[in-house]
Amino acid sequence: MFDLKELMSKVDLPRDITRRGFLEVATVTAAFAALGQAQAQTGAQPYIILQTPKGIILGDPSLCVNCQRCEIACTEYNDGKNDPVLARIRIGRNMWYGSGNQGMRPTQGIWGDSTVTQDTCRQCAHPVPCANACPQGAIRVDPKTGARYVEEDLCVGCGLCQKACPWDMMSFDREKQKASKCFLCDGEPKCVKACPASALVYLPWKDRSGEPARRATHGYLPEENANQCSVCHG
Template sequence: MAGCGVGGLIVGGALASWGVTSQSIAAGRVEIRSTPTKMIVTDRARCSGCQRCEMMCTLKNDGRVSRHTARVRVGDNYNWGAGPGTGEGTFGEGDGACEFTLEHCKQCDDPACMNYCPVHAISCDENTGARVVDGGACIGCGMCSQACPWNMPRVDYETGTSTKCVACGRCAEQCPNGAIEFVDWEDIAQKVIDSGAVRTVTLVRHA
């Protein structure tokens, strides 16, 4: 996939089945984030603000429902949209009212949360590519949350440690409107092959 880029995948139609088009991205409706193993597609036009993603995320990761520690969040933008004065959210005015914006960890290449952690409790998971918190090392200082431009890590006051997205995909599985997709790179690669953009000639496996 190296060198192809997301733009090339869109032009080739490989991402169309996940609702990704150049027009949807240009309009700000669809956002794409990539990790070493996943492409995360969020479609704001499909989000109804039900917050089921928050509930299911915390049920799986914390064993309880907690909007505060949810790794994917709608509530932050529920009232104001992307920010006060934008005309979005339930308090907005005009055409932008009740347009909900889903927020999730961007799994940054150079994550501020990891860089500013004083005890180096955040690292990159080799299997998922997600930046994850080591609960045994975390001291709950909240520096990761303050450093993140999107305020995505949150300190769980019941455990005294920070929490953030581990790319488990539970939010996508339980979204009733299909507003979130965690797509394996293998699936995207197969789409590219099927479209004829790339062909496989030889598969070599090293022992």
């Protein structure tokens, strides 16, 4: 069980607590209490993810030259091969050729405007759709960067995380039958370093979960996770 007193003793409280500071401390206290309650109710390790990532990768379509070096750098570093299908960053040109492409990219005009877009993982804070959907608890938090990553030894290749991501940013290696996602390369994203046009930047984390989704959220939630979520979300 969580020892709330021990956890709170590690929180650096300011001597003069402002209203904002009080709310932050109260939120932390409530969160730890919820964690303890969740563990008591389910008898499992708490699933709830509190930590937000330290960084996020953002792209500037006005600078991208569609060289796709970022995709190559990603797969060479993570997979040891050049295979854009496995890339955790997705490069695509905004072109519209009929109903078959509907929903894949934002479009302007009848035929699109040929803008090159860089899709990157949103590094969602709680709730994390891909982690919610994983029945094995294979999507973990990197203690160094706070990024969410796939623990390969736990992944069973069910593909539910792919269906759950509203932005379709999970990748899947069919040879290994394992899912993968952007984990920020331990804080030094190789795609950012490889971009010759400086069209990618690694910045402090910001919440991008409000951006338009590409697909409806799958909604699958393992029973154990659902039980724990009910502590906070009723």
